[in-house]
Amino acid sequence: MRPGSAVAAVLLVAGCAHEAVMNEAFDQVLDREMEAIVSDASCPLASLSVVAIRDGRVVYERAFGRRFIDVGGTGRDKPATTETLFRIASISKLVTTLGVMKLVEDGKLSLVADIGTYLGYPVRNPNFPDVPVTVRMLLTHTSSLRDDAGYFWFEGNLRDRLAAPAMWARDHAPGAYFSYANLPWGVAGTVMEKVTGERFDRLMKRLVLDPLGLRGGYNPAEFDVANLATLYRKATAGDEQVWNPAGAWVAQTDDYSSRSPVSRANAGYEPGTNGTLFGPQGGLRASAADLGRVMRMLMNGGELDGQRVLAKESVDAMLSRQWQRNSANGEGDYGSHKGRFNAWGLGNQQFLEVSGPDFGDKLVEDAPFPAAGHLGDAYGLLGTVAFDRASRTGLAFLVGGTACDPETQRGKYSAAARFEERIVTALHRRAITP
Numbered sequence: 001m002r003p004g005s006a007v008a009a010v011l012l013v014a015g016c017a018h019e020a021v022m023n024e025a026f027d028q029v030l031d032r033e034m035e036a037i038v039s040d041a042s043c044p045l046a047s048l049s050v051v052a053i054r055d056g057r058v059v060y061e062r063a064f065g066r067r068f069i070d071v072g073g074t075g076r077d078k079p080a081t082t083e084t085l086f087r088i089a090s091i092s093k094l095v096t097t098l099g100v101m102k103l104v105e106d107g108k109l110s111l112v113a114d115i116g117t118y119l120g121y122p123v124r125n126p127n128f129p130d131v132p133v134t135v136r137m138l139l140t141h142t143s144s145l146r147d148d149a150g151y152f153w154f155e156g157n158l159r160d161r162l163a164a165p166a167m168w169a170r171d172h173a174p175g176a177y178f179s180y181a182n183l184p185w186g187v188a189g190t191v192m193e194k195v196t197g198e199r200f201d202r203l204m205k206r207l208v209l210d211p212l213g214l215r216g217g218y219n220p221a222e223f224d225v226a227n228l229a230t231l232y233r234k235a236t237a238g239d240e241q242v243w244n245p246a247g248a249w250v251a252q253t254d255d256y257s258s259r260s261p262v263s264r265a266n267a268g269y270e271p272g273t274n275g276t277l278f279g280p281q282g283g284l285r286a287s288a289a290d291l292g293r294v295m296r297m298l299m300n301g302g303e304l305d306g307q308r309v310l311a312k313e314s315v316d317a318m319l320s321r322q323w324q325r326n327s328a329n330g331e332g333d334y335g336s337h338k339g340r341f342n343a344w345g346l347g348n349q350q351f352l353e354v355s356g357p358d359f360g361d362k363l364v365e366d367a368p369f370p371a372a373g374h375l376g377d378a379y380g381l382l383g384t385v386a387f388d389r390a391s392r393t394g395l396a397f398l399v400g401g402t403a404c405d406p407e408t409q410r411g412k413y414s415a416a417a418r419f420e421e422r423i424v425t426a427l428h429r430r431a432i433t434p
Contacts, residue, residue, distance in 0.1 A: 047400030052431035056392035089376030092284035097347025151183035152276035178330025189275030216285035220261035232401030338415035
């Protein structure tokens, strides 16, 4: 043995032991913080699943609460696990964009093409009939399409709906004005079907979900729902909730405890007629772990575990700044005036650290986090995906429902609910920048 090698070995062992202790302490502290948020008497959460990434690898992954709550009291509650799938609401738009970019790579779509050339009929804002609507506009919320008359239908052809004046902005032409909407993503899904001849849910499985190793999908009738979270609120179901924090949990969607999922399309469905059926804008079921894989792929310029999923040029295009808010070029939120949206890429929000009480897009309370990603909010689901490609750090959380109206949990420094702020800040402080 060389002189000093024994001392070096002792120091190495001591260092490894110290690192193991520190890692254990970090996990335990963060576990306790997450558990405290889930069980907070001011607003308990039905379930919570989280993932944190540092240096391009997963360093923390946990689930808390219950993916199924047996309100009948027969003891059939089921815990959430790290493999539990959630209906991830508008975070779906980020994943749908991966499919669009794959079709661009394959030469089947162009970001600057008039979508009418793909659909086979003209698509125009009747108030601006000379301005074409492009794929890029769909992905950046600048198409002038609106949700005023709804954004999905289970029957009929989307063509008929796009002819309705209520679907279009009256005061802004397609191109530069940002207004968050869901309908453009149903249109994008329909375009994807039209150019491939494949149903949207199956097309996304082939293009994106299988290559990334994601287990869920856009159509619960076509995958295993045994570990799918039911989404809850302590409120009546539907679009207009009556909250009762002292009452029972009420299932809002994805309760398959006594029935099987029904396919989103009938056997005679013709791809390219109405892709909104499969929820390109909000219908993907995925886990927080799945979202970790999406983030890692984007951080790595399109590669994951040694496999190329997207070209680096596609990732660069997605994450490039497409729109940034000024005083006249867009709306800062969807359904409120909280300054939630301030910059956008292709299918992803870009967080600019705008901050104020119950206002802005700042993610972390006590540190900068220059991230891209997406928010989700529907049927009780509240979630966030945010990652910084430069530092190869990221986080995601999925909440399966709240016992109180999130509006009663006003954010301390952002438009997010206070419990969302606590989740993100704890993940960033403990796991990403310990």
